[in-house]
Amino acid sequence: MPDRKISATRMTIAYVIGVAMTALLFLAAYFLLDNIIIEQRSSAQRVHVVEQQRALSQRIALLSTDLYVGDTSTSEALQNAVSEMERLQDTLSGKADPAARQLTAAEHELYFGGNAPLDAEVRSFLDDTRRFMAATTMSAGDAAYKALQHHSRDLLLPALDRAAALFAGQADARIAQARLAQQVLLALLLIVLALEALLIFRPLITKIRLYNAHLYELATLDPLTGLANRRQFDEYANREFRLARRTAKPLSMAICDIDQFQQINDKHGRAVGDAVLRRFGELAARILRDTDIISRVGGEEFALALPVMNLHGAMIIAEKLRRGIADDRSDNLPPFTICVGVAVSEHGDKNMDALLQRADSALQMAKSEGQNRISCLNRPMTEKPTPSDAVPQDS
Numbered sequence: 001m002p003d004r005k006i007s008a009t010r011m012t013i014a015y016v017i018g019v020a021m022t023a024l025l026f027l028a029a030y031f032l033l034d035n036i037i038i039e040q041r042s043s044a045q046r047v048h049v050v051e052q053q054r055a056l057s058q059r060i061a062l063l064s065t066d067l068y069v070g071d072t073s074t075s076e077a078l079q080n081a082v083s084e085m086e087r088l089q090d091t092l093s094g095k096a097d098p099a100a101r102q103l104t105a106a107e108h109e110l111y112f113g114g115n116a117p118l119d120a121e122v123r124s125f126l127d128d129t130r131r132f133m134a135a136t137t138m139s140a141g142d143a144a145y146k147a148l149q150h151h152s153r154d155l156l157l158p159a160l161d162r163a164a165a166l167f168a169g170q171a172d173a174r175i176a177q178a179r180l181a182q183q184v185l186l187a188l189l190l191i192v193l194a195l196e197a198l199l200i201f202r203p204l205i206t207k208i209r210l211y212n213a214h215l216y217e218l219a220t221l222d223p224l225t226g227l228a229n230r231r232q233f234d235e236y237a238n239r240e241f242r243l244a245r246r247t248a249k250p251l252s253m254a255i256c257d258i259d260q261f262q263q264i265n266d267k268h269g270r271a272v273g274d275a276v277l278r279r280f281g282e283l284a285a286r287i288l289r290d291t292d293i294i295s296r297v298g299g300e301e302f303a304l305a306l307p308v309m310n311l312h313g314a315m316i317i318a319e320k321l322r323r324g325i326a327d328d329r330s331d332n333l334p335p336f337t338i339c340v341g342v343a344v345s346e347h348g349d350k351n352m353d354a355l356l357q358r359a360d361s362a363l364q365m366a367k368s369e370g371q372n373r374i375s376c377l378n379r380p381m382t383e384k385p386t387p388s389d390a391v392p393q394d395s
Contacts, residue, residue, distance in 0.1 A: 018196040043171040056085040061152040125151040225281040233295030241352040252314035254304040259371040261300035311344040337372035
């Protein structure tokens with residue numbers, strides 16, 4: 001019992017560890033997916049800002065051209081475009097909210113490092129546009145217009161293209177890292193499940209199977225002799241009785257009783273008596289066929305069911321069993337004998353009990369004649385048996 005408790009405790013601990021590891025892997029997968037969603041949303045927002053800036057820079061260039069040729073109605077639209085582009089740049093660079101800026105090293109280098117940082121290019125372009133809009137002379141307006149067009153076409157658009165390529169490349173790299181992490185988590189999960197199946201569920205199923213087999217033995221076997229108990233014998237014998245009636249084939253029953261068993265217990269002790277019972281079961285199992293069944297139905301009383309066996313064959317089996325017991329000389333066991341009563345199924349039998357009653361009556365008749373005897377009785381219980389039904393043997 002202590003070993004079973006230790007084994008169950010270890011299995012429980014292993015099961016808890018396995019479940020905890022599986023839960024941790026699922027949580028890791030959840031947070032990985034959540035992090036991917038956040039990062040991809042951030043990358044998408046940055047790419048969207050860059051694309052908006054590209055569109056606004058081209059819009060500013062076109063509106064400034066319209067204003068340059070004298071269409072003053074575009075002044076307000078141009079001012080709004082400049083303000084929107086500056087707002088986007090402040091948001092992206094973190095000027096509007098420094099706590100919200102989460103640029104990577106490469107992004108920071110693009111926007112604020114090097115000889116021509118993108119942030120400076122955008123703000124220089126916006127400054128040129130404001131100077132153009134504020135110019136009061138033709139020469140100042142021409143210079144500012146040429147500067148903003150140069151910025152838009154030759155400096156700003158290529159820089160914004162580089163920013164878009166950088167954001168897209170980083171997004172692809174994050175996707176590749178996420179896919180690798182996904183594959184690693186999947187591999188770990190499969191390994192954990194395989195280990196759980198191998199180290200937890202397989203032993204658990206094995207223990208359950210062994211425990212069920214043990215319970216089946218407890219429910220169907222006699223604990224002393226290992227033979228079938230009365231419950232299993234009744235199930236088997238009833239099934240064979242129904243089969244015999246359906247197929248019109250004989251079914252023989254035999255009841256055996258160890259002679260003077262109480263004297264063996266009194267003289268040699270209960271342990272020797274138990275050994276005699278076990279020895280009888282061993283010898284009987286050697287003589288019987290695989291299709292036969294023997295059961296301990298009482299203290300020293302045993303019942304045998306012999307399917308597809310007529311009375312003659314059953315008597316031969318009974319004689320082999322009687323002689324085998326009488327001739328046995330086991331070490332440390334006193335010699336003992338048995339009496340056997342035999343009966344075979346008849347057309348008028350309604351159930352198995354009628355057959356067993358005739359076998360038991362035959363046993364009583366054999367015991368009334370003495371010890372070490374076999375007898376058969378194969379007529380209705382209302383008829384009185386005659387001496388010819390008993391088959392006396394030498395004691």
